[in-house]
Amino acid sequence: METISGEVSPTAASVDDSTEFKLLQAYCTRRKKRSSKRRSALNESLVTPLRLPHHTSQLKPNQKAVGSSGLRRVAQGLAPPDELGRVADKLTQIADNVDHVPDVVVTDSDDLIQRLVELLREAGDELDGKNPELVKQLQGSFSYSLFEKVTKTFLDCVVPSWAGSTHGTQQAQIAMTFEVTSRLSTLDVQPMNRIMGFGAHFLQQNFSGWVQKYGGWEKAFDGQDDEDEVQ
Numbered sequence: 001m002e003t004i005s006g007e008v009s010p011t012a013a014s015v016d017d018s019t020e021f022k023l024l025q026a027y028c029t030r031r032k033k034r035s036s037k038r039r040s041a042l043n044e045s046l047v048t049p050l051r052l053p054h055h056t057s058q059l060k061p062n063q064k065a066v067g068s069s070g071l072r073r074v075a076q077g078l079a080p081p082d083e084l085g086r087v088a089d090k091l092t093q094i095a096d097n098v099d100h101v102p103d104v105v106v107t108d109s110d111d112l113i114q115r116l117v118e119l120l121r122e123a124g125d126e127l128d129g130k131n132p133e134l135v136k137q138l139q140g141s142f143s144y145s146l147f148e149k150v151t152k153t154f155l156d157c158v159v160p161s162w163a164g165s166t167h168g169t170q171q172a173q174i175a176m177t178f179e180v181t182s183r184l185s186t187l188d189v190q191p192m193n194r195i196m197g198f199g200a201h202f203l204q205q206n207f208s209g210w211v212q213k214y215g216g217w218e219k220a221f222d223g224q225d226d227e228d229e230v231q
Helices: 019-046 054-058 061-078 083-096 111-123 132-138 144-161 166-185 192-213
Strands: none
Touching: 019 083, 019 166, 019 192, 083 166, 111 132, 111 144, 111 166, 144 166, 144 192, 166 192
C-alpha cells in the first residue's frame, strides 16, 4: 500500500463525484440494511406474537400479495444489479471473510488511535452506543489525518492474516478500507458524507493504481486468481 505523504485534506469537489465515493455509498447502504435486519430479527424474537383481528382475514388474497411484493421491489430498487452494485457485493463478501484476529495486539504510540482501532475490531459494524466517552472526544475533531492513521493501523492488524495470493491481499486491503469507512461513518464524529469522503480519498491515494492496472473496479474484483495477475 502506497504511503500518503503530507497532510492533504480531501475536498468535496475532489471526491463526491468519484467512483470510490459512489462505491462507498453502495457499500454503506448494504451494511446499514444488514444491521437493520439484525435488529429487526432481534426485536421480533423478543415480542410475543399477537392474534390478528378477524377482519384482516377478509382481505382478498391479491391484496396481501401486492403489499409484500411491493416491499420486495422497493428493496431491490435500492441495490440494482449494476456495475457498482456488483463490486459492492463482492467487497462485502471479501470483508466478511477476513479474520479480524482478536489475539493480535494493536501497538501504536498514540493511545487514541489504539483505542479506536480496538473498538473497530471488537464492536464490528455495531458501533452505535459503544464507548460514548471516546466518541465524545472525537466529535468535530476527527480529521483526515486521524482517519488515515486509524485505517492504516487497522489494516496492519487485520490484513496480514489474509491467506491468499498477492491479488487476494490487495482485494482484502481494499475491502477492509470500505469496512473501516462504513463503521466510522456510523459514529457521530463527523457527517457521514465527510467520513465517506475521507475513505474515497484514501482509496484514491493508495489503491487507484492497482485498480487501474486491472482495468477498473469490476475487473479488479471479478474473482481472478493468482495466475491471472497482470505483470
